[in-house]
Amino acid sequence: MRTLSEIAASVESGDSARVKELTRKALSQGQLPDKILDDGLVQGMSAVGEKFKNNEVFIPEVLIASRAMNVGLEILRPLFSPDRDHLRGRIILATIKGDLHDIGKKIVGMMLEGAGYEVVDLGVDVSRSHIVRAVKANRPSILGLSALLTTTMSYMRDVVAAIEQAGLRGRVRIVIGGSPVTRSYADEIGADGYAPDAASALEMVKVLLAKK
Template structure:
């Protein structure tokens, strides 16, 4: 649909005002909120992520696109209704130490909330100690870590090792994601899973937690 393509294109360009207005118009056209999110905002951000991985754009351009994404999310969020009738499973999310970027994490959190999960977002620049304290306090089913930089993704390994030392590893699933993160890296640090985008993350969470009480 033309308006969804326009949302994705303007998001890639970092045009926050246009994205905001197009999301409003899409809602007025009675397009499902999930469709606007998936085929407009997320599609645009996935294109940005792909360009970043190919070194066609760099951090400043990603952050400009992320601001446009946030502008669209602010319009859609009140219209996203969470799933009902499910026992809510708890998931902790956080951008690792030194990483100040969280738009991807926020998208994942919002989509998981819509699926009925309880999300505890620790925010950005989350230290290993903060992750451990949160796991002990909240007793989540899963922890999701995000990083946008190669210099910060190394802390994912540190968190997993700390979870092991705290004898909590068999009590919580751990997944990772973010532009520089790969399946190979996730396997290397012994994470339970990796997702390259928000839609994959939702499927991954569902598959990993489907047999957990």
């Protein structure tokens, strides 16, 4: 579909106005929101990621592209939102301390919201004490932690330990994700689950909540 490849190209070039216009156009053409997300917005961000890896683009371009991606995400967000009277459970999401990446976590949040869960997103660079306070205050069924940097992902272990020390471990299941994270790392730090992408995150949440 031409509009979707145009969305990807506009994310890649960081043209927020065009992303806004094309995302609306794709919706008016009857494209499904998850298709616009996967084949348009995410496709564009993946291309930027590849170029960043190969030193073909640098931080400013990546930032501009991620802003453009966010403009598209905000248009799609209401379409993933459930009827608030039929919420299936509460989930806290946070990008751990030291890490400012949040695009993937926002997508996970949107997928979960779309499936009927209430999502409380604590943002980026979130400390373990903030997470512990939020778990006490919100009493979520699931805590989802995101990390994109190998240099700071070990903080996930500290968060799991802090939840344990606060006596909250029996109340909340912990799921982790982000590109450097693996299933074996989840096992190693005592998390309950790991998912490589938003669709698998939703499946993981369903499985964990069914175990209760």
